[in-house]
Amino acid sequence: MRIQITVVIAFILILFSGCSNQKESMPVTGLLERVAPEFSGKILFEEITSPDGKDLFELESAPDGKIIIRGNNQISLAVGLNHYLNYYCNTHVSWFASQPVELPETLPDVLEKVRLEAKVERRFFLNYCTSAYTLSWWKWRDWERLIDWMALNGINMSLATTGQESVWYNVWKEFGLTDEEIRGYFTGPAHLFFHRMSLLDSYQGPLPHSWLDSQLELQKKILARERELGITPVLQAFNGHVPREIKRLYPDAKIAKLRQLEEYDLYRPRILDPSDSLYPVIQKAFMEEQERLFGTDHVYGADPFSETKPQSWDTAFLADLSKTIYGSMIQNDPEAEWLQMAWVFYFDPEWNNERLKAYLRAVPQDQVILLDYYCEHEELWKTTESFFGQPYLWCYLGNFGGNTMLMGNMQEVANRIAYAIKNGGSNMSGVGSTLEALDVNPLMYEYVFEQAWESNEESAEEWITRWADRRCGYEDENVRASWKILLDQVYQYPARLGQGMLTNARPSLAGHGNWTTTPHIDYDNAELFRAWELMLQAKEQSRDAYCYDVVNIGRQVLGNHFQVLRDRFTGYYHQGDIDSLKISGERMLELLADLDRLLGTHQGFLLGKWLEEARAFGADSAEAAYYEKSARMIITTWAGEGEHAESLNDYANRSWAGLTESYYAGRWKMFVERVNESLEKGEAFTDGDMLDDFVEFEGNWVRGDRKFSDQPVGDPVSRATELMEKYREVILKTK
Numbered sequence: 001m002r003i004q005i006t007v008v009i010a011f012i013l014i015l016f017s018g019c020s021n022q023k024e025s026m027p028v029t030g031l032l033e034r035v036a037p038e039f040s041g042k043i044l045f046e047e048i049t050s051p052d053g054k055d056l057f058e059l060e061s062a063p064d065g066k067i068i069i070r071g072n073n074q075i076s077l078a079v080g081l082n083h084y085l086n087y088y089c090n091t092h093v094s095w096f097a098s099q100p101v102e103l104p105e106t107l108p109d110v111l112e113k114v115r116l117e118a119k120v121e122r123r124f125f126l127n128y129c130t131s132a133y134t135l136s137w138w139k140w141r142d143w144e145r146l147i148d149w150m151a152l153n154g155i156n157m158s159l160a161t162t163g164q165e166s167v168w169y170n171v172w173k174e175f176g177l178t179d180e181e182i183r184g185y186f187t188g189p190a191h192l193f194f195h196r197m198s199l200l201d202s203y204q205g206p207l208p209h210s211w212l213d214s215q216l217e218l219q220k221k222i223l224a225r226e227r228e229l230g231i232t233p234v235l236q237a238f239n240g241h242v243p244r245e246i247k248r249l250y251p252d253a254k255i256a257k258l259r260q261l262e263e264y265d266l267y268r269p270r271i272l273d274p275s276d277s278l279y280p281v282i283q284k285a286f287m288e289e290q291e292r293l294f295g296t297d298h299v300y301g302a303d304p305f306s307e308t309k310p311q312s313w314d315t316a317f318l319a320d321l322s323k324t325i326y327g328s329m330i331q332n333d334p335e336a337e338w339l340q341m342a343w344v345f346y347f348d349p350e351w352n353n354e355r356l357k358a359y360l361r362a363v364p365q366d367q368v369i370l371l372d373y374y375c376e377h378e379e380l381w382k383t384t385e386s387f388f389g390q391p392y393l394w395c396y397l398g399n400f401g402g403n404t405m406l407m408g409n410m411q412e413v414a415n416r417i418a419y420a421i422k423n424g425g426s427n428m429s430g431v432g433s434t435l436e437a438l439d440v441n442p443l444m445y446e447y448v449f450e451q452a453w454e455s456n457e458e459s460a461e462e463w464i465t466r467w468a469d470r471r472c473g474y475e476d477e478n479v480r481a482s483w484k485i486l487l488d489q490v491y492q493y494p495a496r497l498g499q500g501m502l503t504n505a506r507p508s509l510a511g512h513g514n515w516t517t518t519p520h521i522d523y524d525n526a527e528l529f530r531a532w533e534l535m536l537q538a539k540e541q542s543r544d545a546y547c548y549d550v551v552n553i554g555r556q557v558l559g560n561h562f563q564v565l566r567d568r569f570t571g572y573y574h575q576g577d578i579d580s581l582k583i584s585g586e587r588m589l590e591l592l593a594d595l596d597r598l599l600g601t602h603q604g605f606l607l608g609k610w611l612e613e614a615r616a617f618g619a620d621s622a623e624a625a626y627y628e629k630s631a632r633m634i635i636t637t638w639a640g641e642g643e644h645a646e647s648l649n650d651y652a653n654r655s656w657a658g659l660t661e662s663y664y665a666g667r668w669k670m671f672v673e674r675v676n677e678s679l680e681k682g683e684a685f686t687d688g689d690m691l692d693d694f695v696e697f698e699g700n701w702v703r704g705d706r707k708f709s710d711q712p713v714g715d716p717v718s719r720a721t722e723l724m725e726k727y728r729e730v731i732l733k734t735k
Helices: 002-024 027-035 074-087 140-152 164-175 179-185 189-196 209-229 262-267 278-294 315-330 343-347 353-361 410-423 442-450 460-472 477-490 525-535 544-575 578-599 607-615 621-634 659-681 691-703 716-732
Strands: 043-047 056-061 067-071 114-117 122-125 157-159 232-236 255-257 270-272 299-301 337-341 368-372 392-396 428-433
Touching (some): 027 043, 027 140, 027 209, 043 074, 056 074, 067 074, 074 209, 122 392, 140 209, 164 179, 189 621, 209 232, 270 278, 278 315, 315 337, 315 353, 392 410, 410 442, 410 460, 460 477, 460 544, 477 525, 477 544, 525 716, 544 578, 544 659, 544 716, 578 716, 659 691
Parallel strands (some): 043 067, 122 157, 122 428, 299 337, 392 428
Antiparallel strands (some): 056 067, 056 114
């Protein structure tokens, strides 16, 4: 009997030991060890069952001082962890791996048990464009942090396009295309997002094998980690985009040239008609190869139009088109769900409700998911009968091209999300962000994803007060007041397509050079200066997040003031006042130098970091130079020179150290000198006179090899304080 009891006790000990190890090996435990290793073993996780199927988490202190977080899955547990870090530890986990997680020395108590539920089932993240404007040169360290950030913010569905060129390479090779034809079909790395959206082929190709190999392995790591944490990766399906050389192998295939982007005629993609018998053959080959390499989670992105038009607007044609595309998916995966961007339905007014309804209702109910792409500006669900009953997600875009502008309509976003959840119909399936780049307004994205959960915060004002606390690590009335000004004055307006500070625009006497660099602001820059001044009065100024904010706000203050200086310069030119013109031009260039020095104090604003990360992908010096050119181009000329110099030039403009001093200030210096010379000689100067000079300068910069620092120089707070005092009088007296 004693032996039997001993055996039972031993069995129980083994059982509990196994349970303990299972808890310790939960994926969220690994997340904790990555973002807050100091708290490892002090925060414990337990899985619980949700009574109504909704995601939920609980948070409370244990008698021994440890923190217990419970949740119904790994994502819910991660959200619980983030809630604790944000609201009890006054800390912030950035989506950038280079920005540290700064924690309190002791573990704060949870005085009252917290239990919160998710309001919506799905929380989506990323955009095809993000892969170019932020993620192009990221390696596993960067992706690991971003995936952790996604889990912490409750994201359970994410676009996963990395490495898909390796899938297509194998598919097209099997169809009979040569290595050179396939790699020449792909664009260079920074333009692959346009290729994946079926908008551009071959530009900056052929794509090196080193890129294909590195991205394939990177995607495997990304998918493994996302699945481990409970994030559903959205892989791709065939949408008709084919290499032009496929016509050599299938001369009778119904293939048409893209109807848009005539200015890029040499690079315009070819689209296979879905009614062609070759279409399901390619779909089958692609989906099988993708599953072999990456597995599947049964959700597939396929956007046949992106920013293009269908071959016909006939409703019967549109219905047959979507029915055929979806049919080709389920032939290979009976569980397939089709995810589509709704951007084109906003972008192209020819998509009226009759056409859209025919297109969407041809797909079986609940098998197509729409991303209502730009809801902070225009909510399509309100004008399309909630997408005619098909599931959709309310999405916040917030950034185009990585433009470094302080923007975001916080309270309106919260109001719109709450209204959509309540009134958007049973097919309102979730919220998301379709940002084009990770940008200088990180609070907006975390705010959006908090709206997907119950919260004790009742207003944007209360939320931003707590945001202020975790940026500096404690309650500081000056920092809180600074963020209150930002909320009331700046974070009232949605991000707009084609934004940029005038510092980043092609120089001109009036206007702003190109549609991609509209510097308009809706607030008084003196109010933003006041927010900057208050921020710099914080008692404790060491946190990296705080230093980032100090630089970020100062960047916008100086950039806004540059427009005042340019307008004065123009006034002196028209008055014929050469002495004042020269002094005014000097002040413009001086501000650009000051701005660059401020940006150079924080690693979040460094051109050198971007370029060095690109070069690191090179297998040799020639490849490193190729990647660097791609990285230089996408943030400046976008697509080269000559006939391509105008359309998207400066679309991805951003205020970075090195870029400001060498590229933007370089153009403005040329401009100031030419205008001075024109006035001295009595010759008329008009905007446009220097276009050829700018194009030449920009091309030389893209092809250049000058090195820029990838490490910050100087103290952000000291530099910001110096510049605040320098510009105080001229900004505050400006009306």
